[in-house]
Amino acid sequence: MEAIRAFQQAQRLDPNCAMCFFGEAWARGPTINLQPRNDELPAARGAAQRALALSANLSPRDRILVQAMVIRTGPGAAFHNDTYMSYLQTQALRMPQDDTINIMAADAQMITFPDGTQPTGTLAQRFLERVLARNPNHGGAIHYYIHLTDWIDRQNLAVPYAERLGRIAPAASHLVHMPSHTFYGVGRYQDAAAVNVAAIAADTAFRARLNPAASDYRWGLNAHNMHFAIESALARGDGETARSVSRQYRETYLSGRLDPRTQILGTATFYTRGLHDDVDAVLAMAEPANVIDRAQYRYMRGEALARRGDASACVPRRRQSRLCAMARTRPGLAVAAVPWRKSSNMCWRAGRRCWPMTRPRR
DSSP states (O other): OHHHHHHHHHHHHOTTOHHHHHHHHHHTSOOSSSOOOGGGHHHHHHHHHHHHHTGGGSOHHHHHHHHHHHHHTOSSSSOOHHHHHHHHHHHHHHOTTOHHHHHHHHHHHHHHOOSSOOOSSOHHHHHHHHHHHHOTTOHHHHHHHHHHHHHTTOGGGGHHHHHHHHHHSTTOHHHHHTHHHHHHHTTOHHHHHHHHHHHHHHHHHHHHHHOOOOOHHHHHHHHHHHHHHHHHHHHHTOHHHHHHHHHHHHHHHSSSSOOHHHHHHTHHHHHHHHHHSOHHHHHTSOOOSSHHHHHHHHHHHHHHHHHHTOOTTOOOOGGGHHHHHHHHSOTTOOOOEEEOTTOSOEEEOTTSOOOOSOOOOO
16 A cells, blocks of 8 residues: 555655654554454554654654554554554543544544444544544545544535545545545535546546556545446436446456456446436347346346336346336336345336435445
C-alpha cells in the first residue's frame, strides 16, 4: 500500500524519525475497510517497537501516539483492537482540543463496530463532530464522519462536509468518491454519480502518473467506484452515464479471467443494458454460460421485454414469473429491479424505482 511505502521511504531518508515508524505501524493495522490484517502484525509490531526506541525526544502528544501503537501491536497473534480503542478514548477525553487524537480514537471505535446499523451518540460520533465544529475542512475527520453517518443512517448530518471533501483532496480517488455515500443517502443521485465518475478519473490519472505496484485493495476500490457510479446514475435515470461507466466496468472487470467479487458488482451492467440499451440489441445477445451472468441476462431480457410491452416472449418458469409480470405491464410504465438487502431475490415496483436498501459499507 502507498502509505506503507511512503513511511518506509521517510525512514530511509531519516532513520531516526520515530514518527515515520509510528506511521508504518498505524498503516499496517486494521482499518474499517481491511480487517483483521493479522498477517501484518509482525511488521507492525516491529515498526511500533522501533518508534518506541526512538521516542525519547518526542513531544508528550507524540509519545501518546507511539504508545497507542505499542498497545495495539502487543504480544499475541492478533491486533489488540479493544485495548487500543480504550486507550485512545481515554486520551481523547483528556485532550479534547487535539484533532489527531480525537480522530484516531473515533477510528479505533469504528473498527470495532459490528456490521449493520449503529446507534447514534457514540464516542466516535462525539469525537468527530468535535473536530469538525472547529475544523470543517479536516479531510480525515470528514472521511470517517461520512462512514459513520452512513452507518447510523443519518447521512444528512454529513452533507456540509461531503460537499467539501473532493475539493480538499482532488487527487485522492477514494476521498473524491466518499461524498457519494452521503449524496446517495439523501437522494442526490446525480451528485453521487458525478463524484464517482471523478474518482474513476482520479484513479486513472494516479496510475498513469506514478505506475504504482499492483494492489488488490486499490483494484477493489475502483470497482466500488464504478459500481456506485452506475447505481447512482440508474437511480437518477441517467442512462448515458450508466452506460458509459458500464462499458468501462466490463472492459476492466468482466473481460478475461473473472473474479466472483467484481462479477457480482457487474450485475449493475446488466441492469443498465436492460433499462437503457437498444431493446433489439439486448434481445439479440447470446445467453452466457456463467450461472451468475445467465441469471442477470434473463433479468435484462425481462426489462427489455417490459420496455417493449411484449409478454408473449416471456417463458413463465417459476423463477422468471416476475420478469413475465414486468413484461405484461403496459408500455411506458416505469418498472425496475435491483437486488434486495441480503437476498438474491429481485424486487420490482410499477410506477417507482426500487432502490438498493444498502450500499457497500466501505
